[in-house]
Amino acid sequence: xxxxxxxxxxxxxxxxxxxxxxxxxxxxxxxxxxxxxxxxxxxxxxxxxxxxxxxxxxxxxxxxxxxxxxxxxxxxxxxxxxxxxxxxxxxxxxxxxxxxxxxxxxxxxxxxxxxxxxxxxxxxxxxxxxxxxxxxxxxxxxxxxxxxxxxxxxxxxxxxxxxxxxxxxxxxxxxxxxxxxxxxxxxxxxxxxxxxxxxxxxxxxxxxxxxxxxxxxxxxxxxxxxxxxxxxxxxxxxxxxxxxxxxxxxxxxxxxxxxxxxxxxxxxxxxxxxxxxxxxxxxxxxxxxxxxxxxxxxxxxxxxxxxxxxxxxxxxxxxxxxxxxxxxxxxxxxxxxxxxxxxxxxxxxxx
Amino acid sequence: xxxxxxxxxxxxxxxxxxxxxxxxxxxxxxxxxxxxxxxxxxxxxxxxxxxxxxxxxxxxxxxxxxxxxxxxxxxxxxxxxxxxxxxxxxxxxxxxxxxxxxxxxxxxxxxxxxxxxxxxxxxxxxxxxxxxxxxxxxxxxxxxxxxxxxxxxxxxxxxxxxxxxxxxxxxxxxxxxxxxxxxxxxxxxxxxxxxxxxxxxxxxxxxxxxxxxxxxxxxxxxxxxxxxxxxxxxxxxxxxxxxxxxxxxxxxxxxxxxxxxxxxxxxxxxxxxxxxxxxxxxxxxxxxxxxxxxxxxxxxxxxxxx
Numbered sequence: 001x002x003x004x005x006x007x008x009x010x011x012x013x014x015x016x017x018x019x020x021x022x023x024x025x026x027x028x029x030x031x032x033x034x035x036x037x038x039x040x041x042x043x044x045x046x047x048x049x050x051x052x053x054x055x056x057x058x059x060x061x062x063x064x065x066x067x068x069x070x071x072x073x074x075x076x077x078x079x080x081x082x083x084x085x086x087x088x089x090x091x092x093x094x095x096x097x098x099x100x101x102x103x104x105x106x107x108x109x110x111x112x113x114x115x116x117x118x119x120x121x122x123x124x125x126x127x128x129x130x131x132x133x134x135x136x137x138x139x140x141x142x143x144x145x146x147x148x149x150x151x152x153x154x155x156x157x158x159x160x161x162x163x164x165x166x167x168x169x170x171x172x173x174x175x176x177x178x179x180x181x182x183x184x185x186x187x188x189x190x191x192x193x194x195x196x197x198x199x200x201x202x203x204x205x206x207x208x209x210x211x212x213x214x215x216x217x218x219x220x221x222x223x224x225x226x227x228x229x230x231x232x233x234x235x236x237x238x239x240x241x242x243x244x245x246x247x248x249x250x251x252x253x254x255x256x257x258x259x260x261x262x263x264x265x266x267x268x269x270x271x272x273x274x275x276x277x278x279x280x281x282x283x284x285x286x287x288x289x290x291x292x293x294x295x296x297x298x299x300x301x302x303x304x305x306x307x308x309x310x311x312x313x314x315x316x317x318x319x320x321x322x323x324x325x326x327x328x329x330x331x332x333x334x335x336x337x338x339x340x341x342x343x344x345x346x347x348x349x350x351x
Numbered sequence: 352x353x354x355x356x357x358x359x360x361x362x363x364x365x366x367x368x369x370x371x372x373x374x375x376x377x378x379x380x381x382x383x384x385x386x387x388x389x390x391x392x393x394x395x396x397x398x399x400x401x402x403x404x405x406x407x408x409x410x411x412x413x414x415x416x417x418x419x420x421x422x423x424x425x426x427x428x429x430x431x432x433x434x435x436x437x438x439x440x441x442x443x444x445x446x447x448x449x450x451x452x453x454x455x456x457x458x459x460x461x462x463x464x465x466x467x468x469x470x471x472x473x474x475x476x477x478x479x480x481x482x483x484x485x486x487x488x489x490x491x492x493x494x495x496x497x498x499x500x501x502x503x504x505x506x507x508x509x510x511x512x513x514x515x516x517x518x519x520x521x522x523x524x525x526x527x528x529x530x531x532x533x534x535x536x537x538x539x540x541x542x543x544x545x546x547x548x549x550x551x552x553x554x555x556x557x558x559x560x561x562x563x564x565x566x567x568x569x570x571x572x573x574x575x576x577x578x579x580x581x582x583x584x585x586x587x588x589x590x591x592x593x594x595x596x597x598x599x600x601x602x603x604x605x606x607x608x609x610x611x612x613x614x615x616x617x618x619x620x621x622x623x624x625x626x627x628x629x630x631x632x633x634x635x636x637x638x639x640x641x642x643x644x645x646x647x648x649x650x651x652x653x654x655x656x657x
Contacts, residue, residue, distance in 0.1 A: 192366045195595065198370065289599065305495075308603065318503075319503070326492045329490075
C-alpha cells in the first residue's frame with residue numbers, strides 16, 4: 001500500500017531558519033546574526049526588559065560590581081541602642097546605634113536609651129547583573145538603552161546620507177559633464193577633510209545635539225554612496241533596456257526610479273551594511289570625546305569615557321560598553337562581508 | 352604626470368579653502384562671532400577692538416578676506432583658555448603628535464606588511480588565522496577602548512609600563528600599539544594579503560615557478576614588489592585616520608599632543624584654538640597626502656596618465 005503522506009515540516013520555524021543560515025557559505029555567520037538580532041531586540045524592547053532607569057541612579061549603590069562578585073550575605077540580628085542623633089559619616093557608631101526617628105519606624109514605642117533588635121544586611125543586597133557606574137546607574141540597563149541610541153543614530157545617518165549620496169550619484173552618473181565634475185570634486189573634498197576635527201568645530205560653535213551629530217555623520221558618509229552609485233549608473237545607463245525605456249517614452253525620473261535604481265540597489269544595500277559599523281564607531285568616538293549625544297543619555301561612547309578614570313577601581317564601566325561596540329561592529333562587518341560576496345562581489349575592490 | 356599632480360595640488364588648495372570656509376561660516380552662523388572668540392570676562396574695549404580687527408562692519412566677503420589674511424600670516428587669534436596666541440599653543444604640541452603618529456605608522460608597516468605577505472603565502476595556516484583576527488579586531492574595536500583595556504591590563508594589573516604621559520621610551524609602547532592597531536595596521540594587513548594573493552596568481556609568477564626559481568625569490572623579488580602598490584596607496588589614504596585616531600588615543604593616554612589640545616579646546620569651548628588646530632591639522636595631512644601621491648606616481652608609472 002502506497003503511503004501518500006504529505007511532507008510536513010517536522011521542526012519548529014526557528015530551527016529551520018538557523019539551519020538555513022548554517023547552510024550559507026560561512027557557517028560561522030550564525031554567531032554574528034545572533035548577536036545582531038540580540039542588539040536589535042534589546043534596542044527595541046529596552047523599556048520592557050531593563051529593570052532600572054537608564055539616567056537616574058541609586059546613590060547607595062555606586063560602583064557596585066556585577067554578578068561575578070555577587071555574594072548575598074544572610075541577614076543577621078543586631079541589638080542597637082536608640083540615641084538622639086548619629087552623624088551620617090560616623091560608620092562605626094551606626095553599627096551599634098540607631099536614631100530615635102528610625103527606631104520609631106520599627107517599634108513605635110521606642111524611646112532614647114532603649115535596646116532594639118534590628119535586622120541588618122551586610123554586603124551587597126541588590127543584584128545589578130553588570131554592576132553600576134559612578135552614579136549608581138545599572139550598567140546593563142544603560143548598555144541596552146545605548147544599543148537603542150546607537151541603532152537610531154546609525155539608522156537616521158544612513159537614511160539621510162544614503163539618500164543624499166544615492167541621489168547625487170544617480171544625477172552625476174546619468175547627467176555626466178559639469179554636473180558629474182562638480183559632484184565628484186565635492187566627494188573628493190569631503191573625503192579629504194579631517195572629519196573629527198570639523199565635527200569638533202561645529203560642536204563648539206553650535207553646541208552638542210542629537211541632530212548635529214546626525215548631520216555631521218551623514219555628511220561624512222554620503223560620498224561613499226555617491227561613488228558607488230555613480231559607477232553603477234555609468235555601467236547600467238548604456239544597457240539596452242534603458243535605451244528601450246527611453247524609446248518607449250519614459251521620462252528621466254521614471255527611468256532612474258523604475259529602470260536604474262533596481263539595478264544598482266544591491267550595491268547600495270551592501271555599502272549601507274558595511275557602513276553601519278563605521279557610523280557606530282564614529283558616533284562612539286564623538287561621544288567618547290564629549291562631542292556626541294549630550295549626557296545623561298546613555299551612549300556607548302560616553303559610558304566608556306565615564307569609566308576611563310575609574311578603570312582601576314571599577315573596570316566594568318568602560319570594559320562592557322566597549323565590548324558591546326566591538327561585538328556589534330564585528331558582527332556587522334562579518335555580515336556585511338558575507339552580504340557583499342553574496343550580492344555583489346565586484347564591490348570587493350572598494351576596500 | 353604633470354596633469355595628475357596639478358590636479359592633486361588644486362584639490363589640496365580647495366580642501367583648505369573648504370575648511371577655512373566652514374570655520375568662518377560656523378563662527379558667524381550663531382550671530383556675533385565675538386561671542387565665540389572672546390570669553391565671558393572680556394571688557395567692552397576688547398570687544399570693540401576685536402570687532403574692528405574682524406571688520407564686522409564690512410560685508411561678509413571682506414570679513415572672509417580679513418580672516419584668510421590672518422590665517423596666511425599664521426594669525427589664528429588668541430586662545431581663550433590659555434590666553435596666548437593659538438599658533439604658539441599649537442606649535443609646542445606638534446612634536447609629540449608627530450612622534451606618536453610616526454611610531455604608529457612604522458609599527459603598522461613593520462607588522463602589517465610582513466604579516467600580510469606571510470598570510471597570503473601560507474593561506475589557511477595558523478598564521479593566516481592570526482592575521483585575520485588582528486585585522487578583524489583592528490577594524491571593529493574602537494581604538495580608545497583598546498587603549499583603555501591595555502592600560503588596565505599592562506599598566507594597572509601587570510604594572511609593566513606607565514599608564515599615561517610621555518616620559519621614557521616605555522611610555523610610547525601602549526599609545527603606539529593602540530594607534531597603529533586601531534588605524535592603519537588592519538587595513539595594510541588585509542590589503543597586502545589580498546594584493547599578494549592576486550599577484551601570486553598571475554602568469555609571470557607561474558612562469559617563475561615553472562623556471563624552478565626558489566620560493567623565497569619568487570615571493571620577495573617577483574610578487575612582493577608588485578603587490579606593494581595598494582598598501583602604499585592606503586598609507587596615503589590612512590593619514591587622516593591616523594591623525595584623527597591620535598585625538599582619542601592622546602586623550603586616553605594623556606599624551607601632550609595636538610589631539611589632546613583639540614579635546615581641551617572642545618571642553619573649554621575655545622573656538623580660536625579649535626579653528627587654528629583644524630586648519631593646521633588639515634594643512635598637515637593634505638600635504639602628506641600630496642607627498643604620497645607623488646611617491647605613488649613615481650612607483651607606479653601607470654598612474655601618471657590618469
